[in-house]
Each structure stands twice: as C-alpha cells, then as structure tokens.
Amino acid sequence: MYRRDFDRRGPPPDYGYDRRGPPPPDFGRGGFDDRRLGPPPPGYGGPPLDMPGPAVRSGVVAVHKEPAIDREKVCPLLLRVFPRLGAHHQLEDFARRGDEPKDEVQVYTWMDATLRELSDLVKEVQPAARRPMARISFAFIYPDRRGKNVMRQVGAVHATRLGEDDSKTLKQLNFQTGDFLSVAIY
Template sequence: MKSHYGHLNRDNIHPLYHGQQQIIPPNFVTRDRDKMCPILLRTFIRENQFHSPSEFKSRSIVPENDEIQLYVWKNTTLKDISDLIKEVHLPARDKNTKFTFAFIYQDEKGTFAISPPLATVQELKKCEDDFKTLETLNYSYQFLAVSFDNPNNNNNSSNNNNFKKEEEKDNNNNDKSISE
C-alpha cells in the first residue's frame, strides 16, 4: 500500500498524487525502506535566514536550540523534510511558508561553510524542487540548513513592544499593591 505524499513510512518512496494519477519525477529511484537503515539528518532551522557558519564550532558545538533531528532515508524528498519540520516546529506550519535548503559542511581547512541554496519548497506551489532527494543533492552527512519564510507571520517589533508594555504595566501594578 502506498501512502500519500508527506507521510514517511517504510513503504517504497511515495510520489505526489494528483487525483488518481501519480506524478513521478525523472530519474526517480524507489528503494525498499524495510531493507534500508534510516540516517540521522541534523537540521538547523531559522526564520528568514540561514545560520552563519561561524555558529558551528565542531560537530558537537552547534546552535542546539535550533536543531531538529530527523531520521530519514537518502531517498527522502525535500517536500517530505519540510512536512516533518512542520510537524514539530509550530511557526513553520502555515501553508504560505517557504522553505529554502542548504548544506553546512566543513571545508578543506576544517572550518564550516554553507552551500548556495539548493532548493525551495512551498506548500502552495508544487515544483521540481519538491522531488529533490538527499541522494540527488549529493548528501554526504552534512548538516542541513533550513531557512523558512512565513509571510503571514505577524511577529514584528511593534507587537513585541506592545507585549513588553503590557508586562511592564502588570509589574508596576504589582509593585503598587505590594507597597500599599
């Protein structure tokens, strides 16, 4: 039984369904996931920008608060990865969210560098990038950097300032009641 696109399971990789017809990208490789061991994909996510390579000191000294560890297969698509991120990262769940992917790797000198953007996936716009797999992107156990852009996100500085002002009012009221 094939599953619908976006849900990872141990069946063969599942292409995008369009009605009853499957849309299969060129050079699409199916693999039996029961016979393949998943790999740990260390993913670092940030809104509106990638992490700076200088934030990575070694494979163990990384921006831990922004790390999502995913167990995937080499034939996992970027669309699958974006769906997994949305399951665990609330700010990325909006349908208008756009995910941009890049690799963070160590260069010949041992310092961390970031690749140019590899692909962009968006829920509302289906495109070839949805079908790119880790294998087709020549993944070789680098970190995956993900920048997500949510145009509907209303977290701007004026909202944050309003929240702080309300908090200050509450604190001032508490101070008055304590002194009385």
C-alpha cells in the same frame, strides 16, 4: 633536457594541455570535493542513457529514475536539521563540534527523501512553517578540504504550492552522511 636523455627516456609526459598557459576548465575534476562544484558546464549532455540520471540525445531529455530504496531493508541515516525563522544559521554557529545551535531537530531518513518530505517533517515541529504563504529554504553545511565549514543552498519549497525543488532527493543533491541541514523559514 639533453637530446640523449630524450632518446633514452622517451618523449616528456603529455599533461593534456600546454603547461605554460592556464589549465583547461575541467582540469582537476575528480578529486575529493567534486560534489561541491555545482552544475556541469554548458553543452554537457549528461551521462549515457544506460547510466542513472538525465541524458540528452537529439535534443530530447530522457529522465532516468533512481532505483527505489527499500525502506524496510535499508537502514536510515541520522539527519541533523537546524530550523530557524527568517534566515539560515550563520556558519560561525557550527564552528565547534558539539556547540551547534540548540534548536536542532534530529530526523532519521533515507537518501531518497525529497525536500518536500523534509519540509513536512519541519512543519511538524515549527508552526510558522505551516502558514499558507511560508517558504522553506534548505542549505547543506559541511566541511571543505581545509576543514572550514561551507554552506551550499540546495533548494526551496513552498508550503502550499508545488515547485521544481519539491522532488529533489538528498542523493541527487549530493548529500553525504554527516552534513548538517540548515532550514530557513520565511
């Protein structure tokens, strides 16, 4: 760029980082598939206290409850659940639409449904999930940016013991309508 071009057009754009080196770790966040990036980087305190979700101030964690969904007024969504004994289904089983595994269970539920609620529904159709020592693992299957299916583990629930994943909701886990739910029963 010639000096006279600089004078006429102004300074070059500031991209927020030195373009000769690698981009900063948070570069590119804010795209289509942000929900799949996983947990925030260490040191991130979360949203401000007036926003939903947990926040950290002075080392104290303040947990904000999501507003409850009125299940009488809000229409439920169709959740396609694929339970299997011993392991999750393979991604190849979902490669072609309409050719999914035959052991599908269709559930109508809401975004505030917890993994514990979903495990109770699985127990109704899978006797092995009712065993006292059973562990039920959940994973979302969804297409990535290239259209290829991806599996993401989202939590596990024990049949008789309470755990930290029991109260996680579909909304908190960034479920989107159209995702499949693979359920492995161990």
